[in-house]
Amino acid sequence: MEFGGKILYDGHASRVLPGYQADAKIQLISKLKDLEVIYCISAKDIQKGRVRYDSGLTYDLQTLNEINEIKEKGLKIMGIVITRYERENLALKFKRKLQHLGHTVYVHTEIKGYPNNIKKILSKGGFAKQPFIKTYSPLIIVTGAGGGSGKMAVCLSQLFHEQKKGVNAGYAKFETFPIWNLPLNHPVNTAYEAATADLGDYNMIDPFHLKKYKTKSVNYNRDVENFVILKRIMKAVTKKDNYVNNYFSPTDMGVNMAKVGILDDKIVRKSAKEEIIRRYFRYKQEYTLGIETKRTIDYMGQIMAKSKVSEANYPLVKEARKGALEARARKEGHKGVYCGAAVELRDGTIVRAHNSRWFHAESAVIIKALKKLSKVHKSKRLLHQDMITQMQLLKQKLGEEGASLNVEETMVLIGISALTDRNAKMVLDHVDKLRGLNMHLTHIPKNGDEAGIKKLRLNVTTDSEMKLQ
Structure with a gap:
């Protein structure tokens, strides 16, 4: 199961959904039995020195903190995966550091053309080349330092290897944002766009869900754009009776009941709009420091205009x-x-x-x-x-x-x-x-x-x- 967002302390969720406990996910996971954790961090984020908004830490330092906290919760981490590796020197140094600290580290190299080049993905130079992470529990939580950590690719790679070993493993996604059954431009969903503006993510109506169920649902661009390809990959690496072959939309893959917990939409809307403004200022600060790009600042301007918010608010x-x-x-x-x-x-x-x-x-x-x-x-x-x-x-x-x-x-x-x-x-x-x-x-x-x-x-x-x- 891929866990989107922050597994230990989801400050974004607690800010846009007042009353949401920031550690709700780890509370939930701690109550489940017989599970193991795989933790992902992108080599690109290590090299860039990407900073986590909530903690102010770079992703490599955040990873060190989180893996220690996860272990303190009594959960087993079966491996730390450095994803999308292309000889980044800082990623290699981080790998050595993790190993010196006694952690089991795997490196997944960048697969050229992923996820579109299915032939390459399923060849010897694709998933077959990625190291298999040994796990023993029926439920495997795949989490990471943040968005774009390569969690889904790791999940698909594991599915590929498990099927080769005769294990009919499946896949699902625990995702808080965007909230699929809120309106597309609801401030909570727009706040998600603001949170991932540096990745260029945007929300859209899931066309596959609309076609199958005649119901509008909100998902984000990467999941929608890649769904047909992901379906083909899943079909190729799993048995016919695997439940993942019954996913008819990206929304089907997700587990999300967040809307049920919204009791006062007016308060939530206000909080979400404030988060959008906070994100704008944060990106502006990072741009001043030379960390963020002009493209992100311009995109945030579009998000603020769409949400009808400004510094004056x-x-x-x-x-x-x-x-x-x-x-x-x-x-x-x-x-x-x-x-x-x-x-x-x-x-x-x-x-x-x-x-x-x-x-x-x-x-x-x-x-x-x-x-x-x-x-x-x-x-x-x-x-x-x-x-x-x-x-x-x-x-x-x-x-x-x-x-x-x-x-x-x-x-x-x-x-x-x-x-x-x-x-x-x-x-x-x-x-x-x-x-x-x-x-x-x-x-x-x-x-x-x-x-x-x-x-x-x-x-x-x-x-x-x-x-x-």
Whole structure:
């Protein structure tokens, strides 16, 4: 069974479907018995240094984290597959690293013409050349670092080898998005297009499902475009009585009951539109850093136009920029640089802050948000001035460029202060309430801020280039 999306923590699903537990998939899998896992990562993503939106980690680092977490859940990983390999040097280095850590690693090379060249796929230079991953359980979960990890190709290769060994194995797909029985341009489905804009994916009505069942269902382009070919491959590598030969559409292959869980469509629509805007800002940041392409930015512009959303629909943007302007007007920034940050609480209240000689803008707004959540008066100090000063002196001795405190440093000091300060203790008890809140910055966060924000599970967007002098 191919598992689409994120198996351990699906932040995208939890953001566009409020109430959806981000770890729902691993909870489900953990309740099933007698299964094994195959984990896929594309050599192309390793070479590119592709970054996971939810964690901020490159796909290779994300893979290391996830395989360890999967094992901690008591699940067996039978192999890590580096897919689409074409002598990428970084992929080869990653393979060695995995092996040194004791993992079983397989390499699936790129099959020229896949999936269209069926003759090549079924020849000695196709699936037959790909190494077979030995498994022993009746249910095999095939997952990966993200979209485009080569999961389906690995599944088909396994089917090919299993049939050669006399095992009548089948295939199904657990896919959350797009939600097949929501309208094509429903914001939830459009948010999926935004999430995969770097891959160029788009949603469409499944013509095969419509023809067979006279029912409109939504699927995404790659599955629809490749369905006829996949059917031919499946027919060629499986026995006649295999249930996969009864799939009449890409939708038939999938397991998806997400629509049943939507109780308030208005809330879901709002959340999905906010996710589209967040994705736009994320791609814009990656484009500024030289990671993303102009094509992705242009495609996101089309998605936003179709969804009738813009920066103006995201009130946090205006508030964060207002914070930076206030800092400049009051000359309260740091060394001539003025940055703003804003966080929206669950009741709709927005708190904003700016940088200073003591704190980065991110740290300042998190302190404000925590005070609001814990009902600590805004005038109360959480940190003694001596603690801040000593941390700044230490940073200077270590040769760090800026002395003001980033998010990680601020949270560590609040934790220490909570030992003796009642207000700091109250704030610390409400840290978990930051999870899932939206934050916007007028600038690209530095390492200590980005890492801290990710640990707090805040959904952050940035203006990327805005820095007031």
